Amino acid sequence: MKSLSIAFIVFTLALLGFSTYQGLFVAPTEQTMGDVQRIFYYHVPSAWVAGVCFFVNFLASIAYLWKRSLNADALAAASAEVGVVFCTIVLITGPIWARPVWGIWWTWDARLTTTLVLWLIYVSYLMLRRFAAGGQTQVLAAALGIFGFVDVPIVYMSIRWFRTQHPSPVMGGGENSGLDPTMLHAFMWNLLAFTCVGIVLVATRYRLQQLENAVEAEHAQLALEGRAR
Amino acid sequence: MSHVDVTKATLMKDLRMEWRSKDAINSMLFFSLLVVVIFSFAFNPTAEQSRLIAGGLIWVAFLFAAVVALNQTWARELRNQVLDAYRVSPAPPNALLLAKVLGNFLFVVILEALMAPLFVVFYQLRSVGPVWQLVVIALLGTWALVVNGTFFAALSIRTRSREIMLPLILFPISIPALLAMVDATTSVLTGESTPDFWIKLLLVYDVIFTAVCLLLFESVLNAE
Numbered sequence: 001m002k003s004l005s006i007a008f009i010v011f012t013l014a015l016l017g018f019s020t021y022q023g024l025f026v027a028p029t030e031q032t033m034g035d036v037q038r039i040f041y042y043h044v045p046s047a048w049v050a051g052v053c054f055f056v057n058f059l060a061s062i063a064y065l066w067k068r069s070l071n072a073d074a075l076a077a078a079s080a081e082v083g084v085v086f087c088t089i090v091l092i093t094g095p096i097w098a099r100p101v102w103g104i105w106w107t108w109d110a111r112l113t114t115t116l117v118l119w120l121i122y123v124s125y126l127m128l129r130r131f132a133a134g135g136q137t138q139v140l141a142a143a144l145g146i147f148g149f150v151d152v153p154i155v156y157m158s159i160r161w162f163r164t165q166h167p168s169p170v171m172g173g174g175e176n177s178g179l180d181p182t183m184l185h186a187f188m189w190n191l192l193a194f195t196c197v198g199i200v201l202v203a204t205r206y207r208l209q210q211l212e213n214a215v216e217a218e219h220a221q222l223a224l225e226g227r228a229r
Numbered sequence: 230m231s232h233v234d235v236t237k238a239t240l241m242k243d244l245r246m247e248w249r250s251k252d253a254i255n256s257m258l259f260f261s262l263l264v265v266v267i268f269s270f271a272f273n274p275t276a277e278q279s280r281l282i283a284g285g286l287i288w289v290a291f292l293f294a295a296v297v298a299l300n301q302t303w304a305r306e307l308r309n310q311v312l313d314a315y316r317v318s319p320a321p322p323n324a325l326l327l328a329k330v331l332g333n334f335l336f337v338v339i340l341e342a343l344m345a346p347l348f349v350v351f352y353q354l355r356s357v358g359p360v361w362q363l364v365v366i367a368l369l370g371t372w373a374l375v376v377n378g379t380f381f382a383a384l385s386i387r388t389r390s391r392e393i394m395l396p397l398i399l400f401p402i403s404i405p406a407l408l409a410m411v412d413a414t415t416s417v418l419t420g421e422s423t424p425d426f427w428i429k430l431l432l433v434y435d436v437i438f439t440a441v442c443l444l445l446f447e448s449v450l451n452a453e
Binding site (some may be wrong): 036065069117120121124125127128130131132134135136139142143144146147148150151154155157158159163 | 377385404405429
């Protein structure tokens, strides 16, 4: 198992190197945006990984409430943390890209705002995990995880309406409308690489949480026995 | 005792306690009065401007004020282990949640009814659109805040630094509801567009989150 995971980590690193090469050197330079468009190869895959992580968090939260297995909770914790990290990357790379292309760092457009709200929700989830006391953490976190994910479509709907009612002068994106095959090629490699990075991080964090749980259980057991003696 | 009986008994107990102490309603009233005054100093709006910003102002004031009451909801049940007693009793958990939500809903609606004239006077508000729509928005919006707020208060009561935790988890989830309330109110006040979409969104939000709260409350109440 251990050698398998090390092999997968090595594979992921190699893949990440290859996809970075693809994105920076092989993919053609975009006509109007220039080289800055290459941030696309990191921005969108990060958003994808964040989205998948939050979805995993939602499923793991339901699984925890249903089966009460600590492993489901460990997966929920791991995926939320990694999701927040990738969501942060999206929120940082987005403005870096927007500034030269749209002329502004930020616009309250539906997708941007939804991502920001998503980030806020899951940061609050992590804070709740930190602040909750003892054995209640898992249940409380699972409840909030479900709330958070249910909220996402409503957030998106409300903000889209909010913005279509007051259209802003700077709207853009639409990068999916006809991507050059070589760009698509580089993009797919990056998507794969980032997905693998996400898997590695979640798996590592998951293992760590399991170990933490085991240590805690051991401590509790020792305390019990100490009192018995 | 049936579901309805438990809800009624708990609700009446809370109302009686509130009637005797008036803790929640007084602190909410004074708090939102302070917000009205401070915002008025901060923005110093004309009648025309205040029509544009009033929607946001009113709801931010009520949101903050509601947190004051929501934080007290469960705190009083911790004294003398009332909550533990409730957990071992055969009473349905959702009846307890429903009673608490209804109680908070009443408190916040009373607060809004008392504060509305003050807003009108201080900000020289005059609605261009039909006023009855504001009542619908207020009722739906208050339910949205209170149902989630009561549930999250039950979550945050189990954490360290309880009073801080509630707004931290309530506000992000409430963003769509707040957006709907503010925009609906503004569009009625200015009469520039119809609030129909926002009212529908609030309705959807209310239905979905009431269902989620009722589904999950039992696990949260019994969390050890």
